Amino acid sequence: MEIDTSAFTEEAYELLSELEASLLELEESPGDQDLIGRVFRAMHTIKGSGAMFGFDEVAEFTHEVETVFDMARNKTILVTKPLIDLTLAARDQIRAILDAAAGGEPADKENAQRIIQGLRALLPGAGGAPAAGAAPTSKKPPAQASEDEPHVYRIRIKPSPDIFANGTNPLLLLSELRDLGEECQVIAQYDKLPPLENLDPETCYTSWEVFLTTQKSENAIRDVFIFVDDQCELNIRLLDREEVLGTDVQKIGNILVQRGDIPEEVLEQALKPIGDRLVEAGAVSPSQVKAALAEQNAIKSKRDKKVQAESAASVRVPSEKLDGLVDLVGELVTVQARLNQTASNRQDHDLQLIAEEVERLTGELRDNTMSIRMLAIGTTFNKFKRLVRDLSTELGKKIELTTEGAETELDKTVIDQLNDPLVHIIRNSIDHGIETPDIRIKNGKNPEGLIHLSAIHSGASVLIRVEDDGKGLDPEFLTRKAIEKGQIPPDSQLTDKEAFQLIFGAGFSTAEKITNVSGRGVGMDVVRKSIDALRGSIDVTSVLGKGTVITLKLPLTLAIIEGLLVQVADELFVLPLAAVEECVELSRRDISNAHGRHVINVRDEIVPYIRIRDRFEIGGTPPDIEQIVISDVEGKRTGFVVDSVIGQHQTVIKSLGSNFEHSEEFSGATILGDGTVALILDLSKMVRYVEAEEDLSEPAAA
Amino acid sequence: MGKKIMTVDDSSSVRQMVGLTLKGAGYDVVEAVDGQDALTKLKAAPVDMVVTDLNMPNMDGITLIKELRALPNFKFIPIVMLTTESQAGRKQEGKSAGATGWIVKPFKPPQLLEVIKKVLG
Numbered sequence: 001m002e003i004d005t006s007a008f009t010e011e012a013y014e015l016l017s018e019l020e021a022s023l024l025e026l027e028e029s030p031g032d033q034d035l036i037g038r039v040f041r042a043m044h045t046i047k048g049s050g051a052m053f054g055f056d057e058v059a060e061f062t063h064e065v066e067t068v069f070d071m072a073r074n075k076t077i078l079v080t081k082p083l084i085d086l087t088l089a090a091r092d093q094i095r096a097i098l099d100a101a102a103g104g105e106p107a108d109k110e111n112a113q114r115i116i117q118g119l120r121a122l123l124p125g126a127g128g129a130p131a132a133g134a135a136p137t138s139k140k141p142p143a144q145a146s147e148d149e150p151h152v153y154r155i156r157i158k159p160s161p162d163i164f165a166n167g168t169n170p171l172l173l174l175s176e177l178r179d180l181g182e183e184c185q186v187i188a189q190y191d192k193l194p195p196l197e198n199l200d201p202e203t204c205y206t207s208w209e210v211f212l213t214t215q216k217s218e219n220a221i222r223d224v225f226i227f228v229d230d231q232c233e234l235n236i237r238l239l240d241r242e243e244v245l246g247t248d249v250q251k252i253g254n255i256l257v258q259r260g261d262i263p264e265e266v267l268e269q270a271l272k273p274i275g276d277r278l279v280e281a282g283a284v285s286p287s288q289v290k291a292a293l294a295e296q297n298a299i300k301s302k303r304d305k306k307v308q309a310e311s312a313a314s315v316r317v318p319s320e321k322l323d324g325l326v327d328l329v330g331e332l333v334t335v336q337a338r339l340n341q342t343a344s345n346r347q348d349h350d351l352q353l354i355a356e357e358v359e360r361l362t363g364e365l366r367d368n369t370m371s372i373r374m375l376a377i378g379t380t381f382n383k384f385k386r387l388v389r390d391l392s393t394e395l396g397k398k399i400e401l402t403t404e405g406a407e408t409e410l411d412k413t414v415i416d417q418l419n420d421p422l423v424h425i426i427r428n429s430i431d432h433g434i435e436t437p438d439i440r441i442k443n444g445k446n447p448e449g450l451i452h453l454s455a456i457h458s459g460a461s462v463l464i465r466v467e468d469d470g471k472g473l474d475p476e477f478l479t480r481k482a483i484e485k486g487q488i489p490p491d492s493q494l495t496d497k498e499a500f501q502l503i504f505g506a507g508f509s510t511a512e513k514i515t516n517v518s519g520r521g522v523g524m525d526v527v528r529k530s531i532d533a534l535r536g537s538i539d540v541t542s543v544l545g546k547g548t549v550i551t552l553k554l555p556l557t558l559a560i561i562e563g564l565l566v567q568v569a570d571e572l573f574v575l576p577l578a579a580v581e582e583c584v585e586l587s588r589r590d591i592s593n594a595h596g597r598h599v600i601n602v603r604d605e606i607v608p609y610i611r612i613r614d615r616f617e618i619g620g621t622p623p624d625i626e627q628i629v630i631s632d633v634e635g636k637r638t639g640f641v642v643d644s645v646i647g648q649h650q651t652v653i654k655s656l657g658s659n660f661e662h663s664e665e666f667s668g669a670t671i672l673g674d675g676t677v678a679l680i681l682d683l684s685k686m687v688r689y690v691e692a693e694e695d696l697s698e699p700a701a702a
Numbered sequence: 703m704g705k706k707i708m709t710v711d712d713s714s715s716v717r718q719m720v721g722l723t724l725k726g727a728g729y730d731v732v733e734a735v736d737g738q739d740a741l742t743k744l745k746a747a748p749v750d751m752v753v754t755d756l757n758m759p760n761m762d763g764i765t766l767i768k769e770l771r772a773l774p775n776f777k778f779i780p781i782v783m784l785t786t787e788s789q790a791g792r793k794q795e796g797k798s799a800g801a802t803g804w805i806v807k808p809f810k811p812p813q814l815l816e817v818i819k820k821v822l823g
Binding site (some may be wrong): 227 | 771780802
């Protein structure tokens with residue numbers, strides 16, 4: 001019989017990334033019991049559900065790792081770097097096993113053995129030798145592994161009144177709970193019980209509070225209620241948490257409030273006389289009492305919020321469904337624009353009112369839909385912690401990665417495609433940017449290098465910055481290298497900014513020797529291509545000896561573009577507004593002043609331009625005064641000449657389909673309100689295209 | 703005298719496996735081959751609990767549960783459904799019809815007994 005394992009693998013992958021993040025955090029604060037608990041729980045869940053879904057190899061392997069980590073949880077062994085290294089390796093191994101099950105390469109069994117032996121060597125009394133019988137290879141029941149000192153739980157059970165209709169006997173659940181632990185106190189709450197004449201024997205009026213001391217986990221308790229989880233309000237609270245035991249036993253009033261038995265106001269009322277009496281006795285001032293109450297409130301509300309946030313509900317939806325929704329909303333936006341246009345053409349007031357209402361709703365629907373696809377970039381950032389850690393160890397460098405703006409949200413598609421470029425950039429920073437500790441000390445720097453990863457919103461874009469405090473880029477060196485490789489003419493005079501752009505050339509590498517990490521000259525050109533594909537841009541600034549900052553500017557979403565609608569003869573085009581800097585007029589006089597060259601003087605700056613009419617061979621005569629849309633294309637100002645600028649236009653991007661996949665100058669198309677199609681220009685590709693053609697026709701051009 | 707449990711399944715091998723497991727644990731077992739058969743037999747002689755498959759000819763498990771819950775004798779007895787579909791939808795349908803719990807096939811005898819103990823005591 002087939003069992004659907006995708007739910008398990010999906011969950012397992014998620015748990016693995018959580019595991020990794022927790023381990024890396026744990027490395028920074030090895031004593032944090034919370035983190036140790038998190039690591040342990042993640043492994044425990046993987047093991048448990050792995051066994052259930054037939055992933056015996058995962059279950060057995062994870063069991064071994066978990067056993068060792070359990071010792072750390074019980075403080076039998078300390079959390080050390082070797083332990084974290086091995087557990088990280090184990091995490092990778094589990095991933096490999098899962099990948100293998102999904103049809104990937106088979107996992108390396110010897111590696112698994114090495115990890116397990118390494119872990120066993122950490123156990124007390126192991127002495128480095130493979131501990132004979134220290135951890136039996138046969139599977140143990142999961143419950144046994146979670147055994148540690150017993151905990152006290154408060155379990156509130158409030159069955160729905162109709163629970164008997166399903167043949168459930170709540171008393172059996174209570175006795176099952178009783179079997180879980182050594183001490184169990186059950187208190188029935190029967191205040192809802194009506195007088196006998198009103199009592200319906202088929203209705204459940206009673207609820208229970210159970211105080212259970214058990215070695216079992218909260219999940220084991222929840223398992224008791226597996227058949228009635230939708231018919232039962234269940235509230236489980238660990239009463240002897242560290243922070244509770246650490247402080248004094250709470251006052252009965254506080255407990256009543258926390259249990260929700262009396263509202264805070266009542267407690268306040270009841271407590272007031274004490275404060276008043278103290279004030280009367282001259283022991284405290286009224287403001288002191290007030291402050292103490294405020295303090296109590298503050299802490300309590302903070303904690304309540306935390307609990308609330310933890311249990312915040314969310315729905316998991318396959319991303320294809322979201323993509324479908326976005327597509328449909330895109331269609332709707334297009335149709336709505338047509339509705340608006342039709343309504344205004346008809347001059348029908350009633351229709352216009354409806355169209356306006358539809359416009360408002362469509363706008364909200366669009367924004368909402370887009371926001372659903374937004375994910376915080378934090379998970380991507382977290383992955384880099386591991387990268388930095390591993391690479392810096394490999395290269396013998398000390399590097400700290402700090403992040404900022406992890407909560408910044410971006411479209412899921414953008415985030416997915418951002419991973420590889422960021423990996424390249426960070427690798428480069430680690431390999432070429434940050435110096436080895438001895439060189440850093442010699443240069444008067446902190447031996448520990450710093451890479452700062454940040455994300456912030458800026459208008460309709462997100463800026464992602466990778467900063468390092470390494471040796472920086474040397475513009476002269478870059479220029480020399482590029483000349484050596486014949487990538488630029490020998491007598492080139494480049495500004496610093498232009499020189500920095502050289503690193504994005506295909507095959508460009510400044511590394512003296514090729515390392516495992518980078519230096520093969522593939523990388524930054526790929527980075528630029530990926531960022532182009534995302535309709536983003538890259539900016540590099542660097543101070544020699546101080547460090548480098550690489551800034552990626554990315555659109556919030558790929559489905560919608562803020563565009564500038566322009567017209568050439570009867571053709572309409574959309575230019576991405578993010579790149580547009582200004583619009584200036586191009587008169588006949590400007591053209592004759594330039595003596596046949598396609599450049600214009602804008603406030604004493606010479607800006608080259610591309611005539612869209614010529615480029616696409618559109619016929620007709622241009623108007624006397626044309627418009628130049630000046631855009632920032634890869635750090636260079638470039639103009640695009642059009643007949644007229646119609647205005648700003650928010651458009652839904654439609655892909656051109658396979659017939660036009662080679663038309664590189666367009667990134668897509670959009671449908672306007674009246675049904676006309678406007679092509680969206682890919683500015684950087686256009687510029688590169690034109691440059692390439694000019695190079696061919698006039699090879700001597702400087 | 704042990705409690706009496708009815709196992710309803712069109713597959714004789716499942717009936718046999720459930721039957722042997724339950725008898726081994728000291729329960730009395732009666733068998734039915736589909737919902738219709740079960741309903742007829744149960745009306746003649748009530749039991750303490752029903753374990754039923756969902757997909758069966760003549761009358762499926764969900765209908766059986768609904769029919770049973772409408773009879774005074776079976777309003778509150780535990781009814782456990784056997785389901786291959788681990789999907790929540792099928793379980794939910796059964797729960798709404800009045801099922802007490804479920805066992806996802808394939809299962810092993812100890813798992814069956816665990817569930818029986820949970821709902822029958």
